[in-house]
Amino acid sequence: MTGEELVAFAKSKLGVPYVYGMKGEVMTLAKYNQLKALYGALVWNSDKNKVGKVCCDCSGLISWATGIVRNSQGYHDTALEIHPISTISKAPIGAAVWQKGHIGIYIGNGEYIAEDGSAYGCRKNKLSKASFTHWLILKDIDYTVKEEVDDEMVEQAKLIIDGREFIVDRILKDGTNYIKIRDIADVLGYEVTSKGSIAVLTKQ
Structure with missing residues (x-):
């Protein structure tokens, strides 16, 4: 609650x-x-x-x-x-x-x-x-503050991959969920670099 x-x-x-x-x-x-x-x-x-x-x-x-x-x-x-x-x-x-x-x-x-x-x-x-x-x-209450950025809502979410749990930032915008590329890369064990509008993931 x-x-x-x-x-x-x-x-x-x-x-x-x-x-x-x-x-x-x-x-x-x-x-x-x-x-x-x-x-x-x-x-x-x-x-x-x-x-x-x-x-x-x-x-x-x-x-x-x-x-x-x-x-x-x-x-x-x-x-x-x-x-x-x-x-x-x-x-x-x-x-x-x-x-x-x-x-x-x-x-x-x-x-x-x-x-x-x-x-x-x-x-x-x-x-x-x-x-x-x-x-x-109170320990029984969730006081997590959702961060509003313009019309976006950023909050922490749990991502479960192959039974393993990871905490990532989830962006809610116009009714659609987005997860940051860097968070996905970290979860999968990749390094991420950017080339203009292209994100490049390289296995660590």
């Missing part, structure tokens, strides 16, 4: 009620009683009114999206990068915003989406109104 896909997922869940310990499933009375017994005051008495609804908590929103369950501390501890929230302008779309005990998803423009507690549910809010201390590059 890409950062953009994570943000799109979070936007599709705006308004989903918050219940501590829920991960994006329908809450039953038995589940409510179980969570209340496990977590006590973290599960509000009024959360009982949410029985029959799909509910989620803050870390559950990301886990729901990726299918990989972690709690907010788990996302922090497995993050590939951890940065102070003061540098959020450098964060990619879909980075996590984090403070001890809480996590959300950065959607750009100084805003985030999170399951923000039993009083709010899943909402969009300004970071300036929250208390996040760090932003995280």
Whole structure:
């Protein structure tokens, strides 16, 4: 899942009620009683009114999206990068915003989406109104940036030849895929030289 896909997922869940310990499933009375017994005051008495609804908590929103369950501390501890929230302008779309005990998803423009507690549910809010201390590059999310050149899109692609995998640059232009000659030469074990508009491949 890409950062953009994570943000799109979070936007599709705006308004989903918050219940501590829920991960994006329908809450039953038995589940409510179980969570209340496990977590006590973290599960509000009024959360009982949410029985029959799909509910989620803050870390559950990301886990729901990726299918990989972690709690907010788990996302922090497995993050590939951890940065102070003061540098959020450098964060990619879909980075996590984090403070001890809480996590959300950065959607750009100084805003985030999170399951923000039993009083709010899943909402969009300004970071300036929250208390996040760090932003995280999550190991479960692909933040690869596609490089746009005019009307071309350059991205890394996997090329499999005779069962062997190679990573090459793929250029997407006008709906057609192109792979750089130099990458093909490297994969096949050739040296490439140019003579005007002619590419000459020589076995190494």
